[in-house]
Amino acid sequence: MTTILDTTTGQPATGTTPPGVRRPRIRLRAEPGRSRHSTRTKALVISGLVLFTVYSLAPVWWLIVAATKSRGELYTSNGLWFTDINLWNNLKDLFTYQDGIFLRWMGNTLFYGVVGTAGMTLVCVACGYGLAMYEFRGRGFLMGCIIGSFLVPGALLTIPSFLLFTDLGMVDTATAMIVPSFFNAFSVYLAKVYAEGAIPPELLEAARIDGAGEYRIFFQIGARLMSTGAATIFLLGFVGMWNSFFGPLVFLRSSEKWTVMLGLYSWLKVKTDSSVDLVSLVVVGSIISLIPMVILMLSMQRYWRTGVTLGSLK
Amino acid sequence: MNRKQGRVAAATAAALSVVLAGCSSGNNTAAGSDGPVTIEMWGWGETQYTQPIVDKFNSTHTDIKLKYVKQADDTSTAANVRNAVAAGKGVPCLVQNWGGAEVPSLAAEGLLADVTEYVEPYVEKGVFNKAAPAGAQAGGKYYGVPSGSQPSFMLINRAVYDKYGVDVPKTWDDVITAGKTLKKHGVYVMNMAGEDPSTLVGLVQQAGGSWYGIDGDSWKVDFLSPESLKAADVVQQLVDNDLVANQTYMDKPALIKYFDSGKMVSLVTQVWQLGAYEIDYKKSLGDWQAIDLPQFSDATQFTTMAHGAAELIPKGCEHLKEAVEASVWKMTSKDAINASYNSQTKSYSWPGAIPDPSPWVDSAVPSKLFGTHKSETKEVILKSVKAGRDSWVVGPNYTGVFAELQDQWAQVAAKKITVREALEHMQKFTVDDLKSKNINVES
Amino acid sequence: MALKGASFTVPFFLGFALFTVTPMVMALKQSLYKAQSSGLGFGGKTIQFVGLDNFVQGLQDIRFWSAMGRVALFAAIAIPLIQLASVGLALLLDAASQRLADRFRLLLLVPFMIPGIVAILIWIYLYSPVVGPLTPFFRLFGIEADFYSGSMIWISIGNLMAWSSIGFNMLIVYAALRAVPPEIYDSARIDGASEWRIAWSIKVPLVRRSLVLTSVLSIIGTLQIFSDPMLFRSMTPETVTRDFTPIMAIYDWAFSQGEFNYAAALSIILALVVGTASALFYRLTNKAPTS
Known part of the structure; x- marks a missing residue:
């Protein structure tokens, strides 16, 4: 499969691809094939997609409606339609609660997410590149370690990791969130298969003949060819960091350092054992917390248009 | 250990962690x-x-x-x-x-x-x-x-009680009788969340019982004591006659809506929850009344669990x-x-x-929840404080035992087993667990 | 050159050794010990080396293994269904025009972006038989659906899993489909094959490798399922017991009973089972994970 991959993955496709065309270079041949889609097939395709989209999005509708309600209405009115529009008050409450701690959580998460994921992408792409492009002793063993680590239940590592972090003086520091996230086995696996798909060995060979050093080849050729894959790794990593909850719960102490998900969780749990009830804040906070993700996804769209990205996975 | x-791990790790040396900031803020x-x-x-x-x-x-x-x-x-x-x-x-x-x-x-x-x-x-x-x-x-x-006491939706002409309960038997009448009108007398065995535990405590006891250097485990069975009997009757709802505390919107609807009309409660009821109830605000905790019919003096x-x-x-x-x-x-x-x-x-x-009692009584019955609440609370007894002894493996009890309780609430069967299971489970931990227990 | 090549992997494997292997070795060691009390149990615990006792106990732990069986059965039914839906969705997307596909793809990925905690908040509401909209919705069709009842529990969990994972699986399969040069289909079209036939006979076999990957990830994820059943625990505690799934049992031992040694042994057993299941699946689909 890797042999038939388009190797010009580095660049996004030209912006104005007419609808109904798979790829510019085969425009003439593809079009007659496409046009054979009967209207019935087309209608079926679209209604199928609409059905799946409704399934995906309908649950979010409740969240949006709930965000506009006051606490009393939230519990007693119909959840699927608006009653009193209390959105501004909810937003104001959200951003002023406890001196605006929610913004602080958003900031923390962004910081941990960007720094942690950027570092992770660099470390893991380099590692995947090394594993894919070079033959060396122990390579199979290292690959085995990576695959094997997928199988380890996280529950097993919690307490030992805590003891380790304590001895390293990392508990309750940003380091505990950022540094361990650099070493993501799944990302290495992805990077390896990307590298195999995106970098023709002949290209490296040619560069070597030109006298380029191995590190220079990586930064000037390898990294560039892998940029789409790296972007995907970054995206998946960032989604993971943004949603991370268990790590912060165990390794962070003071609420000023929490991530947004941990904060929302604590607000959600407040109600079960006290008279305070912050569910309306949780609902609004959930929506606000999605904004950075949506922005990221939108900005990643152009990388996906090239078609290859995750396609080379095997 | x-x-x-x-330490050993850290030493091994230190050899590897040159790359991290700059990152792990020492935060030894020695006082x-x-x-x-x-x-x-x-x-x-x-x-x-x-x-x-x-x-x-x-x-x-x-x-x-x-x-x-x-x-x-x-x-x-x-x-x-x-x-x-x-x-x-x-x-x-x-x-x-x-x-x-x-x-x-x-x-x-x-x-x-x-x-x-x-x-x-x-x-x-x-x-x-x-x-x-x-x-x-x-x-x-x-x-x-x-x-x-x-302090524990009972909160009843007096408006519904009056509507169906049901007397305010003084004993647990009264609660059961009230439940039977209310059931005809589609109303549950109490709520027992499937995840929370506190109704049973509370009743055993009120009866003056305890599942654990210490005898010299050994534990005595008795889930089948007369007090425990007395409590079990009350629960069993409530369950058998379908007198209780099973709303979970996790689904708070549903719970509030349900309590507010007048379909569930009495709950054993504590002071701290009153404020939340005041804020969350809409329809039933003013209908509630605080009453003394119902007693066992053979009780010699007024007792609450504390x-x-x-x-x-x-x-x-x-x-x-x-x-x-x-x-x-x-x-x-x-x-x-x-x-x-x-x-x-x-x-x-x-x-x-x-x-x-x-x-501090006055401030504990919210202003709207009780309507005309507001003034009685203070007395009810103070009476409960005075009557508080604690006979409850807890054993060294209670965390695990409580988790097991939760699972058993859920089966009881779902009518899959009887309370007595649950207690028999707990007796065996607790003794076996103590033995496996090498703790002395009388059998 | 090989040495320089290997040096690319050094930063990762240093960190991996520190943050994954070290805790693993510590856990492995702990699984060989046992804490014992004495007397009334308040005198502190002594920790003894017990060899493989915890593993022997774990292999005979009926509740742990029935949890395993329960989840394995669920995985055997749910994973193929979810994979099927993901492939179907990817094929639909592939059949649509590029611009339409781009729009839909983003919308279909929304559940993947929703954090687990928020998803739980949403579904607790939707499933609620008292305030949620789904029970009255199904009643319109004469179906009395109580999503929290014991008989519905796996359907409810499966739906939640499907909702949050179909988008991601679809993304991988769809990307694989896009990587296939369209010329391959053209000859089939000239031969007069229908679009449906092309989809099943040509497209699906071409994305088989991606399917194997998403399936294995699903197997690993499902056998370690934890937060979804936890959501339902409070709703149907008589069905979802504290040891309903293997990970729930492990958490219960480690964090509510403080028996970390035994929990460590159970985790290792679980890892072995998950590993065996994944390897078996690879063997069956005739594709080795390492290359």
């Missing part, structure tokens, strides 16, 4: 030996309501400073304390008692510090009420500071004396109780540890 293991001692306090209460108490303490004390570190919730507090004690570093000195955990089982797990010598003088001085100290003890020693208990809890002091805390002092201040001083005022519910944290909580 954990400690040593961690000066002659400055004030800082007591770190963990809990999951919202900072805005806890901080005023901390501030009040810090402004009235010079040699001890309190620092509040908020945790996400009770389960994460439990996990974090276990981790910190295992690591032996960064151990807090005061920890809020989390749900389902009792001092004896935590002490047996090796999580708590023995603070008997510091707590006993306060107990002798009489700063606590009589029922409070038992909840902080295990095997005759103190492992925390008594925080007492909340099993106390404690603020925990974990093993590894470096300032036991100061921790106890700060905690006792929190539980018993007028300053601390006054500082606990919650502006949203307009009430104070219930001072469950002190002999006379009457100065």
Whole structure:
């Protein structure tokens, strides 16, 4: 499969691809094939997609409606339609609660997410590149370690990791969130298969003949060819960091350092054992917390248009 | 051992971690030996309501400073304390008692510090009420500071009771009779959440029973005592006749809506919940009435359950004396109780540890919930405080036993097994579990 | 050159050794010990080396293994269904025009972006028989659906899993489809094959490798399922017991009972089972994970 991959993955496709065309270079041949889609097939395709989209999005509708309600209405009115529009008050409450701690959580998460994921992408792409492009002793063993680590239940590592972090003086520091996230086995696996798909060995060979050093080849050729894959790794990593909850719960102490998900969780749990009830804040906070993700996804769209990205996975 | 293991691991790790050397910042904020001692306090209460108490303490004390570190919730507090004690570093000195955990089982797990010598003088001085100290003890020693208990009473939707001409219940038999009448109108007399066996536990406590007892150097386990069976009988009748709803506490919107709807009309409650009912109820506001906790029909004197809890002091805390002092201040001083005022519910944290909580009762009664019955509430609360008894002894494996009980209780609530079958199972489970842990138990 | 090549992997494997292997070794060691009390149980615990006792106990732990069986059965039914839906969705997307596909793809990925905690908040509401909209919705069709009842529990969990994972699986399969040069289909079209036939006979076999990957990830994820059943625990505690799934049992031992040694042994057993299941699946689909 890797042999038939388009190797010009580095660049996004030209912006104005007419609808109904798979790829510019085969425009003439593809079009007659496409046009054979009967209207019935087309209608079926679209209604199928609409059905799946409704399934995906309908649950979010409740969240949006709930965000506009006051606490009393939230519990007693119909959840699927608006009653009193209390959105501004909810937003104001959200951003002023406890001196605006929610913004602080958003900031923390962004910081941990960007720094942690950027570092992770660099470390893991380099590692995947090394594993894919070079033959060396122990390579199979290292690959085995990576695959094997997928199988380890996280529950097993919690307490030992805590003891380790304590001895390293990392508990309750940003380091505990950022540094361990650099070493993501799944990302290495992805990077390896990307590298195999995106970098023709002949290209490296040619560069070597030109006298380029191995590190220079990586930064000037390898990294560039892998940029789409790296972007995907970054995206998946960032989604993971943004949603991370268990790590912060165990390794962070003071609420000023929490991530947004941990904060929302604590607000959600407040109600079960006290008279305070912050569910309306949780609902609004959930929506606000999605904004950075949506922005990221939108900005990643152009990388996906090239078609290859995750396609080379095997 | 954990400690040593961690060190070995760190040594191996250190060899590998050159690359990280710059990252792990040393944050050994060693406290000066002659400055004030800082007591770190963990809990999951919202900072805005806890901080005023901390501030009040810090402004009235010079040699001890309190620092509040908020945790996400009770389960994460439990996990974090276990981790910190295992690591032996960064151990807090005061920890809020989390749900389902009792001092004896935590002490047996090796999580708590023995603070008997510091707590006993306060107990002798009489700063606590009589029922409070038992909840902080295990095997005759103190492992925390008594925080007492909340007075229990019953809340009924009087409007619905009156509508169907049902008498206000005085005994549990009355509750069952009322339930049978109400059922004809599609109304449940009580709610028993499938995840929460507290109805059963509360009844056993009210009957004066206990599932554990100590006999010399051995535990005596008795889930089938007369008191326990008496409680079981009440629960069984409620379940068998379909008199109770099974709304979970996790689905709060559904629960509130349900309670508010008038379809469930009585619940055993405690002071702290009143404020939330006041805020959340709409339709039934003003219909409720606080009444004395129903009694067993053969009871000789009016009794409520008052099993106390404690603020925990974990093993590894470096300032036991100061921790106890700060905690006792929190539980018993007028300053601390006054500082606990919650502006949203307009009430104070219930001072469950002190002999006379009457100065704070008025604020505990919300203004709209009870309508015309408001004035009676204060009497009901104070009567419950006076009648509080604590016969409840907790064993060293209660954490696991409680989890098992929850599972059994769920089967009972779903009518899959009887209460007696659940108790028989618990008897065997508890004894076997103690034996497997090499703890002495009489069979 | 090989040495320089290997040096690319050094930063990762240093960190991996520190943050994954070290804790693993510590856990492995802990699984060989046991904490014992004495007397009334308050005198502190002594920790003894017990060899493989915890593993022997774990292999005979009926509740742990029935949890395993329960989840394995669920995985055997749910994973193929979810994979099927993901492939179907990817094929639909592939059949649509590029611009339409781009729009829909983003919308279909929304559940993947929703954090687990928020998803739980949403579904607690939707499933609620009292305030949620789904029960009355199904009643319109004469179906009495109580999503929290014991008989519905796996359907409810499966739906939640499907909702949050179909988008991601679809993304991988769709990307694989896009990587296939369209020329391959053209000859089939000239031969007069229908679009349906092309989809099943040509497209699906071409994305088989991607399917193997998403399936294995699903197997690993499902056998370690934890937060979804936890959501339902409070709703139907009589069905979802504290040891309903293997990970729930492990958490219960480690964090509510403080028996970390035994929990460590159970985790290792679980890892072995998950590993065996994944390896078997690879063997069956005739594709080795390492290359």
